[in-house]
Amino acid sequence: MTDMPDTTLTSDPSHDASGHPATDDAAGYYTPGSPLVDTKAPAGPIDERWQTRKFEARLVNPANRRKLSIIVVGTGLAGSSAAATLGEAGYVVKSFCYQDSPRRAHSIAAQGGINAAKNYKEDGDSVHRLFYDTVKGGDYRSRESNVYRLAEVSTNIIDQCVAQGVPFAREYGGLLDNRSFGGVQVSRTFYARGQTGQQLLIGAYQALERQVAAGTVTTYTRHEMLELIVVDGKARGIIARDMVTGAIETHLADVVVLASGGYGNVFYLSTNAMGCNVTAAWRAHRKGAYMANPCYTQIHPTCIPVSGSHQSKLTLMSESLRNDGRIWVPKNKADCAKDPREIPEEDRDYYLERIYPSFGNLVPRDIASRAAKYQCDDGRGVGPEVDGVRRGVYLDFADAIARLGRDAVEEKYGNLFDMYARITGEDPYVVPMRIYPAVHYVMGGLWVDYDLQSTIPGLFVTGEANFSDHGANRLGASALMQGLADGYFVLPHTIRDYLADGPFEKVAEDHPAVVEARKAVEGRIEHFLTVNGTRSVDSYHRELGNIMWEYCGMERTEDGLKKAIDLIRTLKDDFYRNVKVLGTADSLNQSLEKAGRVADFFELGELMCIDALNRRESCGGHFRAESQTEDGEALRHDDQFAYVAAWEFAGEVPILHKEDLVYTAIEMKQRSYK
Amino acid sequence: MRLTLKIWRQSDAAAAGAMHTYEVDDVSEDMSFLEMLDVLNEQLNAKGEEPIAFDSDCREGICGMCGLMINGEAHGPVTTTTCQLHMRTFSDGETITIEPWRSDAFPVLKDLVVDRGSFDRIIQQGGFISVNTGSAPEAHSVQVPKEAADRAFDVATCIGCGACVAACPNGSASLFMGAKITHLGELPQGQAERDIRVVNMVAQHDHEGFGGCTNIGECAAACPKEIPLDVISQLNRDLRTALRHGH
Ligand SMILES: Cc1cc2nc3c(=O)[nH]c(=O)nc-3n(C[C@H](O)[C@H](O)[C@H](O)COP(=O)(O)OP(=O)(O)OC[C@H]3O[C@@H](n4cnc5c(N)ncnc54)[C@H](O)[C@@H]3O)c2cc1C
Ligand code: SF4
Ligand code: FES
Numbered sequence: 077m078t079d080m081p082d083t084t085l086t087s088d089p090s091h092d093a094s095g096h097p098a099t100d101d102a103a104g105y106y107t108p109g110s111p112l113v114d115t116k117a118p119a120g121p122i123d124e125r126w127q128t129r130k131f132e133a134r135l136v137n138p139a140n141r142r143k144l145s146i147i148v149v150g151t152g153l154a155g156s157s158a159a160a161t162l163g164e165a166g167y168v169v170k171s172f173c174y175q176d177s178p179r180r181a182h183s184i185a186a187q188g189g190i191n192a193a194k195n196y197k198e199d200g201d202s203v204h205r206l207f208y209d210t211v212k213g214g215d216y217r218s219r220e221s222n223v224y225r226l227a228e229v230s231t232n233i234i235d236q237c238v239a240q241g242v243p244f245a246r247e248y249g250g251l252l253d254n255r256s257f258g259g260v261q262v263s264r265t266f267y268a269r270g271q272t273g274q275q276l277l278i279g280a281y282q283a284l285e286r287q288v289a290a291g292t293v294t295t296y297t298r299h300e301m302l303e304l305i306v307v308d309g310k311a312r313g314i315i316a317r318d319m320v321t322g323a324i325e326t327h328l329a330d331v332v333v334l335a336s337g338g339y340g341n342v343f344y345l346s347t348n349a350m351g352c353n354v355t356a357a358w359r360a361h362r363k364g365a366y367m368a369n370p371c372y373t374q375i376h377p378t379c380i381p382v383s384g385s386h387q388s389k390l391t392l393m394s395e396s397l398r399n400d401g402r403i404w405v406p407k408n409k410a411d412c413a414k415d416p417r418e419i420p421e422e423d424r425d426y427y428l429e430r431i432y433p434s435f436g437n438l439v440p441r442d443i444a445s446r447a448a449k450y451q452c453d454d455g456r457g458v459g460p461e462v463d464g465v466r467r468g469v470y471l472d473f474a475d476a477i478a479r480l481g482r483d484a485v486e487e488k489y490g491n492l493f494d495m496y497a498r499i500t501g502e503d504p505y506v507v508p509m510r511i512y513p514a515v516h517y518v519m520g521g522l523w524v525d526y527d528l529q530s531t532i533p534g535l536f537v538t539g540e541a542n543f544s545d546h547g548a549n550r551l552g553a554s555a556l557m558q559g560l561a562d563g564y565f566v567l568p569h570t571i572r573d574y575l576a577d578g579p580f581e582k583v584a585e586d587h588p589a590v591v592e593a594r595k596a597v598e599g600r601i602e603h604f605l606t607v608n609g610t611r612s613v614d615s616y617h618r619e620l621g622n623i624m625w626e627y628c629g630m631e632r633t634e635d636g637l638k639k640a641i642d643l644i645r646t647l648k649d650d651f652y653r654n655v656k657v658l659g660t661a662d663s664l665n666q667s668l669e670k671a672g673r674v675a676d677f678f679e680l681g682e683l684m685c686i687d688a689l690n691r692r693e694s695c696g697g698h699f700r701a702e703s704q705t706e707d708g709e710a711l712r713h714d715d716q717f718a719y720v721a722a723w724e725f726a727g728e729v730p731i732l733h734k735e736d737l738v739y740t741a742i743e744m745k746q747r748s749y750k
Numbered sequence: 751m752r753l754t755l756k757i758w759r760q761s762d763a764a765a766a767g768a769m770h771t772y773e774v775d776d777v778s779e780d781m782s783f784l785e786m787l788d789v790l791n792e793q794l795n796a797k798g799e800e801p802i803a804f805d806s807d808c809r810e811g812i813c814g815m816c817g818l819m820i821n822g823e824a825h826g827p828v829t830t831t832t833c834q835l836h837m838r839t840f841s842d843g844e845t846i847t848i849e850p851w852r853s854d855a856f857p858v859l860k861d862l863v864v865d866r867g868s869f870d871r872i873i874q875q876g877g878f879i880s881v882n883t884g885s886a887p888e889a890h891s892v893q894v895p896k897e898a899a900d901r902a903f904d905v906a907t908c909i910g911c912g913a914c915v916a917a918c919p920n921g922s923a924s925l926f927m928g929a930k931i932t933h934l935g936e937l938p939q940g941q942a943e944r945d946i947r948v949v950n951m952v953a954q955h956d957h958e959g960f961g962g963c964t965n966i967g968e969c970a971a972a973c974p975k976e977i978p979l980d981v982i983s984q985l986n987r988d989l990r991t992a993l994r995h996g997h
Binding site for chain 1: 778887
C-alpha cells in the first residue's frame, strides 16, 4: 500500500481495434440529460478558492440567526459537528437520529484514524500532498476543488478535537503521535488506539449536548426521517416518525441538512451498523436531489468471514494486519477442509506474493479483495461452507510470530486477535486467521456542489451521505476527516450564503406539499401493515443483498448487471405483495422500520446496477470485467468517463446528468501495482 | 443446540409486562446472542406472533446500543457487550432468562428496549469542554503527558450502555459519571470547568432518580469496557474539592 509508480495512459482503450467507439451498455435503462456544472467553486488558483468562497459567501447578522431554523438529520461525525457549530452560531437547530442517543451513530465504530496534513513528523507532508494522495487514491474521479479544501481544513480538525478533550495517542514528550495508514508514505494519521471514531464522535456529541443545554439545539432521538418536504422548489422540512409512539411528525425549517451516512447495507451484510440505511437520502432523491456515482462501493479485504446463514453483520479487522500477516490458500482443493497447520509449505499458494511480487500482501484494498474472491470462486477457499462455497482465505501470522516473537505480535495486534477469537472461537496465535472481503463504505451519494448543496435548493448534504470527496475509492482515515471537515468547517460557512436570503416566509402545516408528504408516509406504513404476506422483511433484505453482492460487488459485468436489474425488479414486486409485517403503526415496531428501509434499498440497488452498467470502465472500487489490462488490472477510460454520473429520479428510467471532471492542479495517471 | 428462553414482554411503557417462555432450536455456537434472538424473531414472525423488540446497532461492542440482563447478569456471563456474546458460552438444553435493564431512570419502552435519555441529560450538564468551533489553539500548543493522555483514553472508552446502572443494587450511575469526570479531569483542557462540571453532573444524576453509590463494585464487574472503580473515587474527590471551592 505504498505509493505506486505511475504510468501515464497513452493508448485509447475506449475504441476497439478498428476504431469504433465503445458501446452504450446501459442504453434503454436511462435517459440522457443535460450536463451538470458546479457553479459555486470560484475560479483561480486552487489554493485560494476556499478563501475566496468564504469571503464571498454572504454573512448573516447575529440578531437574525435566531429567526432562522435548521434541521440536521444525522448525528454522526458529519451531523453532530454541523449541529453543534450551527447552534454555537446562534441558529435554531433541530437534530435527528434513529438511535436512542446521538452518541451511537455509526461513526462510533471507525477504528483506524483520521488524516490531517499537520506535517508534525517533518516527513514532507503538506496540504498539497494530502490533496494529491486523495485525488490519486480516488482514481481521478473526484472534484479537485472539494478535495483541496478538505486537505486544507484537515489541520483545523485536529486543533478542534484536541481542545474538546479527544484523547489522541501521544508520545512520551506529550506531543501527538501519528502513524502511516492506507497506502501513503507519510505519517499523517492521528489515532486513539483502535477507537478513533468513538473518541471523535464523543467529542462532537459533547459539543452537541452542550448546545442542547444552551437551548440552541433540540435533539430528536429515536426519530426516523421518512420524507423530505419541498415547498416551491426548496427544502423546507421533513416528516419523521417517532419510533417509540409511532407518531408521524411534521418538522418545518428554513433549510435541511442530511448527514445520514452511507448505504452499504443495501448488500445486507456489511461492516455498517444494523440500522444504516439510505432512506433519508433516497426520499430526497425522489424529491429531486440527484444521486451521484451510486455504484462506487468500497470493499474491505480483511473482514471476518460469514459463518452461516444466521449472519447479521460483518466485522472489520484492521487493515494493518496485512503488514505482518501472510495471505494464502491451499494449492490443492482437496486440502481446503484440512487443518491448515497440516498443510505443508509447498502446498500453500501465497497468491498475492506470487502475482504481485513487489507489493505482495500490501496491494490496495480492491486488488486484495478481488484476488481473494477469485481463489474462492476457483474452489480453493477455506473455512465453513456457506451455501456450498468456502469463502475465506488464510491470514497467517506464524512467520511473524517466529520472526518477532509472540509478545511483539501481541503488543501490536492483541486487541484484534482477541476480537477475532471472541467471534470465531479460534485462537489466531495458533491457527491462521480466516478473512474475506466485505462491503465497508460507499463513495457514491447525493450530488452536491462546492457549497455542499444538493440539486434541491436549501438541502445540504454532508459526510458519507454526499458523493463529493473520495472519487471512486476512499483512502483509509479520510472518511472521518471528511465528516468533520464538512460539519465543523465547511457547511457552517457555505450555508450562511443561502440563509442570508432569510428570513423566509413561513410554511403552514396544512400547505399542500406538507400534506402530500405526510400522506405519502402514512400510505406506505399502512401498506406494509396490511399486506399480510408470508415472508419476513429480513428474508427479502438478505436476498437483495445476495443479488447485489453477486452481480454488483467486487466484479461487475454487463450480463451480470442486466440480470441483477431483472432479479431486483422481480423481488421488489414480490416484496410489495408478499411481505409480512406484524405489529401496529402506533407503537415501537422494528419490522415496520426495516420494511421502509428495505423498500428504499430495492430502488437504490437498481440504480446502482444501472450506474455500474453505464460505467464501462474500471476505476477505484468499481471493477468492470470488460475493462482490464492484460494482467487483470483495473483500466480507466478517461476519454469517456472522466465525469460524475448524477442521476435524476424519473421512475424506473432515471435521467443521467454528467458533470465533467476537470483537473488543473494535477495530472491524470493510470496506476500499476506489479 | 436447543434452548428454552424466558423473555420479558411488555407492549409499551404504560403496560404491565410479564415473562414468556419460548423454545428455539437450530442455534449454532457461532451465532452471537443477538443473532440467536434474530432467529427466534423469524420463527415468531412466521407464526404470526409479533417479534421481540430489542436494541442493537453496531453489533461490534462499541455503540452501546445493546444491553440485556441475561440470567440476572448485565450483558451476560462474559465481560463484553451483549452483541459480542456468542452462543458457544451456553450449552444445549439450557434455559436462559432475558430481561431489560431495570432502573427507575431507564423506563422500559417495549419488551427489552429501555430509555437511557437520562445519560444524555447528565452529559448536557457539564460532560464537555466549552470550546466553540474555530476557537481552538494549535493542537501542539499544549503538551499532555502520555500517562495522563492514556488514562484519559482508558476511561473515555465508556460506551454509555448503562450496564453499570443495571448491575448496581442502588441503581447508581456513578461509574458512568466518574468515567466522564476522569476523562476530562485528566486533561489540561478540562481544568477550567472541573469544579462546575462535577457539581452540575451530580445534581442531574440525582434529579434523574439514579441511586447513590455505596461502594459495592457490581458496576465495574459488569462494565464491558472495564472502566475501573477508582473513577468513582475521582468523582468523589472532585466533588469535595468543588464544594470546598464554594460551589
Ligand atoms: C467498521 C468501520 C470502520 C471504519 N474505520 C474508519 C477509519 O478508521 N477512518 C475513517 O476515516 N473512516 C472509517 N470508516 C468510515 C467512517 O466511519 C464513516 O464513513 C463515517 O463515520 C460516516 O459518518 P457520517 O457522519 O457521514 O454518518 P454516520 O456516522 O453513519 O451517521 C449517520 C447518522 O444519520 C442518522 N440517520 C440515518 N438515517 C436516518 C433517518 N432516516 N432518520 C434519522 N436519522 C437518520 C443516524 O441515526 C446517524 O446519526 C469506517 C467504517 C466502518 C464501517
Ligand atoms: S461505565 Fe461501563 S457499564 Fe457503565 S455505561 Fe460506561 S461502558 Fe457501560
Ligand atoms: S450493538 Fe453496539 S455495542 Fe452492542
